[in-house]
Amino acid sequence: MRGMIGSLKGNLVSKNEGMLMVEVGGVGFLVRVSKFIEREVGLVGNEIKLLTHLNVKEDALELFGFLTEVELYFFQKLIGVNGVGPKTALAVLGVAPVDDLITAINAGRPDLLTKASGIGKKTAERVVLELRGKVVGGASTSVKKMEGDLELEEVLVGLGYGKGEVREALKRVPIDMVKLEERLKAALKFLRK
Numbered sequence: 001m002r003g004m005i006g007s008l009k010g011n012l013v014s015k016n017e018g019m020l021m022v023e024v025g026g027v028g029f030l031v032r033v034s035k036f037i038e039r040e041v042g043l044v045g046n047e048i049k050l051l052t053h054l055n056v057k058e059d060a061l062e063l064f065g066f067l068t069e070v071e072l073y074f075f076q077k078l079i080g081v082n083g084v085g086p087k088t089a090l091a092v093l094g095v096a097p098v099d100d101l102i103t104a105i106n107a108g109r110p111d112l113l114t115k116a117s118g119i120g121k122k123t124a125e126r127v128v129l130e131l132r133g134k135v136v137g138g139a140s141t142s143v144k145k146m147e148g149d150l151e152l153e154e155v156l157v158g159l160g161y162g163k164g165e166v167r168e169a170l171k172r173v174p175i176d177m178v179k180l181e182e183r184l185k186a187a188l189k190f191l192r193k
Contacts, residue, residue, distance in 0.1 A: 005029075005063060009049040012041060018090065020065065022048060031065035032087070034094035035171060040067060055086045064090060071098050074135060081130045083123050092119060092127075094171065102135045104128075111150065115167055148180050152187060161191055 008031065010024035015038055020031045031050060033041070041048050050065035051072045064086055066072040071093060078089035092101060095115045104112035110124035119127075149170050156166040169190035173183050 004054050005052050007049060007051050008063075008065070010047065012044050012046050012048050014044060015041065018094075020048075020050075022050065022065075029063060031063045032090060033065045034090045036094050036097065037065065037067055037071070053086070062086065068098070074098050074102065077131055077135055078127065081123075081127050083126060084119075088119055088123070105131050105135055106133060108132055115149070115153070115170075148183065152180065152184055155184070156187060156191065165191060 008022050008024055008029055010022045010029075013021040013023045013028055015021075018032055018035060018038055020033055020038070020041065021028045022031055023029075031052065033050075050067065051069065052066070053064045053072060053075060055062045055064060064075065066075060075086075075089050075093060078084050078092060079086055084092075092113060095101065095113070096104075101113070105128050108128055110121065110128045113119055113124040113127060114121055152170060153163070153166050156169075157163055161169075166187070169187040170183070172190050173186040
């Protein structure tokens, strides 16, 4: 449901574990965001603007925030897939930039979506089946990067690191690092901390 609160513009009061507090006119709004968006909003104290989606549940109202119309559009497409709730959709958005995700879906690559926690093979296949050709955007170079990250994940797990910590480390590797060797070195640096 988007009609009630379409966007928020205010000061970023706090950010923690995928949850932002944005103060607008003296009111603090708690907004769930993907890990990718959490990194992009900058420092506490900054003024930010988020497009929002209001999820209405029996016992709660939850706001989900996005930096661009494309992110919001993709989120709404994801939650329209049977078995994909708002939190799972946010986890998917936290795996990679939205263009990369759209490319993976349109390329028919559910294996690239399973990097998100909470999305198993069957759900990823359902997402690809229902959304392939129905979401616009993406760039073909991003599929290669995502395939490379799957290879890196296998290598790092083979070295004894847990899947969860490997995925977290790969999410922290800068997007502009595209060479496999560079991404491996950066991921190892995060894993050794």
